[in-house]
Amino acid sequence: MALKSVKSNKLRSILTMLGIIIGVASVIVLVSIAQGSTKNVTSRINQLGTNLLTVNTYSTNLELTEDKISELGDLNGVKAISPVVSGRVTAKKDRTTSQVSLTGTNAAYSDVRDAKVKQGRFITDLDVEYRQKVVVLGSETTSTLFGASNPVGEHIQLDGVSYKVVGVLASKGSSMGQGGDNTIIVPLSTGERLVGSTTISTVYLKGKSEDQMDFVMNEVKMKMASLYPGKSDDYGVTNQQDVMDTMSSVSETMTLMLGGIASISLLVGGIGIMNIMLVSVSERTKEIGIRKAIGAKRRDILLQFLIEAVVLSALGGIIGILSGLGLGELVSTLTSMSISFSTSVILYSFLFSLVVGVVFGVFPANKASKLNPIQALRYQ
Structure with a gap:
């Protein structure tokens, strides 16, 4: 029944999933760009020499x-x-x-x-x-x-x-x-x-x-x-590993920032699911009343609407993953940027989309399950 409900409102379902699709695709693309840049910079720094120390002088006096x-x-x-x-x-x-x-x-x-x-x-x-x-x-x-x-x-x-x-x-x-x-x-x-x-x-x-x-x-x-006693300000000694650590720290911060920005789209998509599900509950009040009148328990109604929300978020997550991978390859081809796709990031973004569906689907599902069957049957 949950799947039939999603199929019967194709356009609304697609628009509902759009927030999740954009969110998942954004997370995958942005984090992949950040990770690709990190790997590229790390590789280039390593190419400058291994086990490397550099002594630089800053003054003509030294x-x-x-x-x-x-x-x-x-x-x-x-x-x-x-x-x-x-x-x-x-x-x-x-x-x-x-x-x-x-x-x-x-x-x-x-x-x-x-x-x-x-x-x-x-x-x-x-x-x-x-x-x-x-x-x-x-x-x-x-x-x-x-x-x-x-x-x-x-x-x-x-x-x-x-x-x-x-x-x-x-x-x-x-x-x-x-x-x-x-x-x-x-x-x-x-x-x-x-x-x-x-x-x-x-x-x-x-x-x-x-x-x-x-x-x-x-x-x-x-x-x-x-x-060179007393001239410590006129020279510097740097370790290649220190440069690597600094770059890694900057790259990790950038990855977290980009991932956080993209995750906001997922939250917005979750709110979209909740709004549509609330509208769906209002539209199907009479249906809920009939189902309750012929023996449907509160658990059945709760599960039906929760499954609808999860189906929307899961489909949105799958389409978002495919879109993100395709968009990442396109960006890599057009701009020559380094893209590094991570299985864990793809998996986490999909699981996060499912969690968003469950969390934002609970409230409308709970509201539907609490409807009084008599009042629901009289609802116009």
């Missing part, structure tokens, strides 16, 4: 010299260390010109920053020692200057000076302004000459073990404090 960098590299927990100078240069190949970021570093950079070489080789210690005019290109820079051809062994001009291409990096994307594929890597000594400065303001350190990173970070901080 200089990271080669001797002091070596002392940092000699610490127990440090596996590898890579000083960096950076800047912007104009790269030219034939008639193609491009502004790219330049990184001057040593051979350890590929291990410290997890920079994988796709073609050719990486910078060597000999390149740094003899100030070789060699470059390793990022994948985007390679595409810009050479298209689909292999650039290894070819020459490009950096600020008018010829350099030999010895390698090409695998693509790793960019995150938080770091990394990136539109880059050129040169030996540290060559990079200092290109950017016109021998001041090293950034040093990357790779720890021997992920479990010891807090210990290594304390080691580095103590060493920096002894090397």
Whole structure:
């Protein structure tokens, strides 16, 4: 009887379910976007290097010299260390010109920053020692200057000076302004000459073990404090895991916020169900009276109207799930956003829609079950 009642008022039933459909679809799409963004950011941060510590200087009064960098590299927990100078240069190949970021570093950079070489080789210690005019290109820079051809062994001009291409990096994307594929890597000594400065303001350190990173970070901080007494405000030591934790916290807050906003639609849908069910009770007062007169118990009437409410919310939940999955795929295709569907989120949103149906269906069902059969039969 509950199903027949839903079928007999198709348009009203569809409009009633609309709030639940929109609510469930919104929860799935918004939370999936948030989770997809979280996974994407986490992946990009991991690509910047594992077990990574970064020492940055903020003042020209504090200089990271080669001797002091070596002392940092000699610490127990440090596996590898890579000083960096950076800047912007104009790269030219034939008639193609491009502004790219330049990184001057040593051979350890590929291990410290997890920079994988796709073609050719990486910078060597000999390149740094003899100030070789060699470059390793990022994948985007390679595409810009050479298209689909292999650039290894070819020459490009950096600020008018010829350099030999010895390698090409695998693509790793960019995150938080770091990394990136539109880059050129040169030996540290060559990079200092290109950017016109021998001041090293950034040093990357790779720890021997992920479990010891807090210990290594304390080691580095103590060493920096002894090397530069009273200058703690002029430098900073950051742990990659700290960045990860901060991003995770922000992402979790964003997910909860988006999920909460979408859940409001479910509540609105529940109120819609309650309103329609109350209207339905008023319309079918005489029917309720007849059923009670021929022996229907209060429990039967309560169950009938409660089932109607649950059927509406369940159907709305199923359609909402399908709509949410379809809409999520559409958003991912049109905007290139990362979407990560979660089975638990889909299940929770469906169960929540059922709970909404039960909660908001109880009041109208209870009202219907309490109707006096005599008064109901006389109702016009």
